[in-house]
Amino acid sequence: MMKYIVDNKIRRTCFCSVILMLFLIPSASLRAQTGPSSMKDSATIKVKMANAGMYPMFFPYNIGDKWHFDSAYTLKDGYRIYRLWIKEPRQQRMIVRNPSMNINVPGASIPGPQPVFLLKAGATVIVEGDANDPLFLTVKSADKEINDYEKYRSVAKKMEAERWEIIKSIYKTADQKASPEQDARREAIDSSLSEWQKTFVKQHASSYAALEVFSWYYYLINNREASNTLAGFPEKVRNSVLGKTIKTELDNVGVTSEDRVIKPFKAKGLDGNMVDIAAMKGKVVLIDFWGSWCGPCRKSHPHLKAVYEKYKSKGLEIVGVAVENGTKEKQQESWKKAIAEDGITWLQVLNNRETNDIAKEYGVKVFPTKILVDKNGKIVLRSVGDGNELDEKLAELLD
Structure with missing residues (x-):
């Protein structure tokens, strides 16, 4: 993924x-x-x-x-x-x-x-x-902890080197686009690195070195799993500046994790009308955090279109929250262009980092992030990427 x-x-x-x-x-x-x-x-x-x-x-x-x-x-x-x-x-x-x-x-x-x-x-x-x-x-x-971290790096840097060779080969091609084989290999390397990080953290849970490794992936896993992992570190490690920062961010994400009541937001939509999550109670709502610059986000849109067509009449509402970069004018331009290119028909709002930072309020760091809310306003799924769990949960709620 x-x-x-x-x-x-x-x-x-x-x-x-x-x-x-x-x-x-x-x-x-x-x-x-x-x-x-x-x-x-x-x-x-x-x-x-x-x-x-x-x-x-x-x-x-x-x-x-x-x-x-x-x-x-x-x-x-x-x-x-x-x-x-x-x-x-x-x-x-x-x-x-x-x-x-x-x-x-x-x-x-x-x-x-x-x-x-x-x-x-x-x-x-x-x-x-x-x-x-x-x-x-x-x-x-x-220092033992410095040497512990080097044990992690001895494996990780081999994966980084292989991934870099793939990236260099991509840039040597005329269109500088990855082939399906190159994409698959990069994803396999990323998956192996993720597994190695988790293994290292388990094996060195008493070491500060493990907390540093944990800091690279805690926001990619289930909030409950991440919180339990952090709780397993010694008190001295948890009370470090890094440990406290991770704890704060996990608490922020926890507000919008599974089994919590949705934190409502209002924002002006693409058509100029207000999009109000609180007013959607009684519907199943999928909040999709994406960006025009995010390849995996854009690739997920055909699937979302199929999902929307299948479940719209059964009470599904999708709200896209786009996080863009550049000046306000550039953000508007990129956002609207991507919506038109991808043929998006569901509700859309543009994240505003200055006055209404929805992504920050929801603790979103990885794109695409999807949050599924049931008819009672309770979060039933928070997922990264475009996995099968979304389809399974929608079928459970609406079929």
Whole structure:
């Protein structure tokens, strides 16, 4: 199942966009940061790499919504020694600007996978390898949790490398579109990575490393399952900044999870009339969160059209909530164009991040997300993608 993810609050911004931005920044703008004043608020990274002098290297990280790009180092015994600010443990990316690893497209360069490791205050991490193969650098530390995370990465980065090779092959084609075989292989890799993440979390539930891995998929699984997984971590891990952030977001999603009464909203529809969820009590309502930019969302529309035709006369109402990007004018244009192209006939509203952020209120991070509400206003299904469970639940409610 393909999924599009936006606005991961824990990361505070889409890391893909950040990395792309970094590759477009001139080297001179990567100013060295003043080093931390003490070991308790810093970590040390020792880097020894073949061909390191050929490419700029730096470490991006966010503190208090401000991005830092540390590139200053000292030399000792053949190692580059970096000291980075850190309070809470974090997944730390290391950017090696090796252009041969990128995909060049008109006006931009898409960076390839980069090394990432767990970093903790007071810890020392040793990174070794070849700058021409940065994804497969070795990471060592005396800290057990950092080494635990490296066990996860040792498997995950092989999958990332295979997926990246598929993406590169797609961009080499004339139309830059994936073949059915390529799509199937990417989905298989994503599925394997998801299973490995869950396995790792179960095997290392007492380690902070597992919480970092959990942070990459908790919003893709059932809210109850995610909440139970979080509850299984030790109190110290749950009470970390990351643990508390995940808890808050799960609580927000829980308001619109299965067996809860729907949280009503009103918004102006495509025809200018108000769409009021509360006024639809007595009908089965399917709320579909989508976007014109989301391939899987658009691919699901023919199925939704068939569902709507089958059940409209039996009391089904569908409300599409489109989440668009760009200026207000651009959002309106993209939204209306997609509706016309896809032949959508059910109710539609445009999400407004400034005054009526329905997606945020419903804790939607992944697209498409569908929420099915029964005639009494109770949520009976919250699903990601376009799975069979929707058809099964509709048949149960309306056939």
